[in-house]
């Protein structure tokens with residue numbers, strides 16, 4: 082009855098690997114091509130001018146702002162740029178510390194360091210998101226902001242994070258790079274804090290290959306963001322300053338160039354139209370696979386959640402009894418041709434050697450040379466839950482093109498591997 086696992090020489094459930102990590106990139110088609118061509122025919126590739134400007138970037142910004150029910154959205158060159166622009170808008174810099182979760186992509190602490198501030202790491206829990214109970218531990222009066230990261234399609238516990246931030250008067254940046262369209266209690270992620278930072282890089286939910294955006298309700302922050310991303314300029318005031326808003330225009334300062342191209346804007350306009358289809362497809366198959374597995378494999382554990390409805394369903398994450406089981410699961414699933422992986426090498430981000438050792442591109446490892454009252458110390462063991470949970474958590478992407486057959490094969494493979502390796506028996510024996 083039990084089938085021989087592919088890893089033990091049996092026949093794999095699937096002939097070919099289930100498509101991996103792409104989402105919006107998988108549904109790029111004639112629509113994006115036509116819209117980009119329109120920009121090219123108009124020879125107006127810059128958002129601010131050109132002989133026949135198509136206003137692709139600004140139209141995209143308007144659509145996103147309207148749907149997210151937030152007044153200001155600014156298109157940018159990347160998610161990393163979005164984090165840097167957000168920190169700069171808030172005036173975070175040398176001598177400041179910024180709270181960053183242990184489980185995130187390098188870009189999150191990287192953006193903090195780019196702004197001459199230093200990250201302090203807060204632990205995570207079984208949701209893979211930051212653990213609000215650990216926030217107090219890292220707090221001191223040199224901490225000037227929090228970046229919360231909604232990792233892999235799922236919101237953080239905003240009902241617990243926002244009161245902490247308010248208590249210490251800390252601005253909140255939400256890193257929504259992996260969770261465009263996810264929500265918490267019916268409100269879109271990226272609209273809770275002072276600024277939401279989005280990425281449209283190739284692996285993200287909607288994409289222009291590279292790209293990003295920030296969203297904010299605060300006109301003053303928005304103006305600073307616009308200025309920082311456009312060499313200090315605040316062009317097109319008519320577009321930004323609405324009549325009767327009563328908002329004054331702030332001061333100029335030195336900026337950089339993080340302007341989104343019209344080609345990226347054109348692609349984003351079409352990806353925007355496809356977002357609901359992408360998300361509802363992933364959600365449908367995520368639910369189907371998860372509930373089939375829960376029914377067939379009593380005792381199976383998944384990643385925790387603070388809002389199941391708001392989850393994008395872009396990955397299904399399994400929590401294993403121990404790291405050895407997790408490793409066996411990944412190897413056996415890959416042999417069955419179902420793509421399964423560990424997040425970021427199953428380690429918290431601060432274990433990356435250049436972050437752990439405070440290696441920057443600057444002299445004297447600036448900005449870590451700042452004479453903090455309470456200097457940051459990084460070491461293994463710093464966030465014990467992240468170090469314990471990440472090696473036990475395995476992830477399986479759900480594609481926006483998944484078919485019924487693929488979903489059935491994924492379910493079959495997971496059941497085959499859990500039973501074949503006796504993963505749940507071991508867990509029950511130990512419990």
Ligand SMILES: *Cc1c(COP(=O)(O)O)cnc(C)c1O
Nearest residue numbers: 159160161186188258259280282
């Ligand atoms: C991808 C990502 C970023 C950076 O986005 P880019 O567009 O690649 O610069 C930032 N934070 C997280 C959590 C990400 O996954």
